[in-house]
Amino acid sequence: MEVITIQEIDLHRFKRYRNKTISTPNGFCLLSGSNNSGKSTFMQAFALWEFCKNLIKLEHGDSGLLNEHIGKKQGVGVNIEDFLPLNIPSLKHLWTNLRITPEVDRQGNKEPDGYTLWLEVKWINSLYDDPRCLRFSLSLANERLFVKTTKSNIEKNEKLPQVAYIPPFAGILNREPFHTKAMRARLVGQGLSGSVMRNTLLELYKINQAKRKQLQGDKNRIPLSDLIQLRETDRWEHLLEVMRRLFDIELVVHDFNEDYHSYIKIEYWKGAYNEAGTKFIKHSGFNRRDIMVEGSGFLQLLNVLSLALDPLYQVIFLDEPDAHLHPSLQFSLLAELNILAEKYQKQILFATHSTELIASQPPENIMKFEEGKVSLLNEESQKIGLITGLGSEFSPQLHKLQRTKKVLFVENKSDAVTLGILAEKIGTPIPKDIVIWAWPGKHVERQHLFKQLKRVISGLTGISIRDRDGQPFETITESLLDKDNLGCDKDGLLARTWRFRYIESYLLSPKAIAKAAKSTEKEIIDSAKVFGVDLSAYDPNKIIKAYQELPSKPILTEGADCLTSKYKISKYDIANAMEADEIHVDIKTLISQILKLCHKI
Known part of the structure; x- marks a missing residue:
């Protein structure tokens, strides 16, 4: 099984980090620190890197990311109207102190050709012996952003890290058209994960239905042993179980045919498990409704969990997803994300100001941001400093x-x-x-x-x-x-x-x-x-x-x-x-x- 794990990101002149290398922990991790401590900048760096990757692929194809083409292709330009991963008033705000002109280092070396900001992600791929890396450099001219690949050791057809950044408000739509996987990745890379939530749910559901059809074969029903294993391993089954347990809700995905359907339709009904706990039964008289009519807490949690379950993404950045959740749901979300990170070998990084959530996690699952410094905790006693300084x-x-x-x-x-x-x-x-x-x-x-x-x-x-x-x-x-x-x-x-x-x-x-x-x-x-x-x-x-x-x-x-x-x-x-x-x-x-x-x- 191919496993991708991001190790670190190098930042040069990106927002508050003039020159900074930040390691990324495996599995689940809380990002903790006071306001303006650098948590959001860290997450936004990955969001920008993902945006650059998609932009280059859209213009030059996968070949635009390979080392053999570095220096042979021009930078890809984009206006601020099309720059969606971060909410900033001007593209200059990507640069440290808003300064975009080349600088000279202590050795007298000047930054070349105006590409004065760069982000480099390094990761481990279980199929390769050497660490992998991919760097994008950025330039700004006449309020137009230019991006190009400036360092790479990836090979043709190599699988790359897929990063999802979910800001506090993820733009959930009441009517959502069907998108290809490439378009889904592009929209998520632009910070619009909510706008593809129904697509993600549809994709998980279709994979589940294909598995069910295969397991049933020409039999009348799926054998019990196969059904039990499916429920333990399938991502859609996992999501259904969580929604039933936390919200007493059963999700219903309608069939979608792109030849004559314009929008993806997903509804829900409310119910409860029977006394034996083996079957989820609909409440009498409850009419199915579109998921949009449920509360913001439900939609926020559904959006986060569906994306965390999506096999397309290996790395998930969550910017204060607990901010609008009831305390009990905050802990439920935390528990589920810990399970998902371990079960599906994902990196899930969760920025929070909640002292209760911080206190509940082991220190090795907490990343501390303080005055430009970033470090993982290693002792329980270190939490008290965070708790005292938060909230x-x-x-x-x-x-x-x-x-x-x-x-x-x-x-x-x-x-x-x-x-x-x-x-x-x-x-x-x-x-x-x-x-x-x-x-x-x-x-x-x-x-x-x-x-x-x-x-x-x-x-x-x-x-x-x-x-x-x-x-x-x-x-x-x-x-x-x-x-x-x-x-x-x-x-x-x-x-x-x-x-x-x-x-x-x-x-x-x-x-x-x-x-x-x-x-x-x-x-x-x-x-x-x-x-x-x-x-x-x-x-x-x-x-x-x-x-x-x-x-x-x-x-x-x-x-x-x-x-x-x-x-x-x-x-x-x-x-x-x-x-x-x-x-x-x-x-x-x-x-x-x-x-x-x-x-x-």
């Missing part, structure tokens, strides 16, 4: 943490608000000198972050509280001690887990819900249909299995049929409606431990 949202927390040395990790801000309300109700408010840190990471992931913080904040202590989710009920003690995460405690971070499946279970008090909804307890119990006991005061030591695993979120807060949606109330309204004697012992236990941490009891 105005976390700077106040870190400053406060340095003073108070007390932290409470919760899954999200709403959990902290709920706890605060219930603490007030029992007359023991949560102290203001504890820093509430909302982060959905697991206890062990929070422990990694805690240890980083502790390296620079001596005496730091904390509590981490999480929903039990699918963890066995027996692993949690009456004091909420999580027996699966005992290692956290010795570092000063108490790992605590709710005995019920979710924190929302502690709000399933018909009396309090009825009070908040201005209704009756009977009506609330009838509305919920699945519970008739007051879980807010139920002893978990005596609780039956069905209630241990009660899906309280769909009952209380998630979906159009949940109680908060039906009665137009929030879970805060329910918490405020609870009396002190209705508040469960687990809540009181955790609040007591928080007070003890803060030396209030």
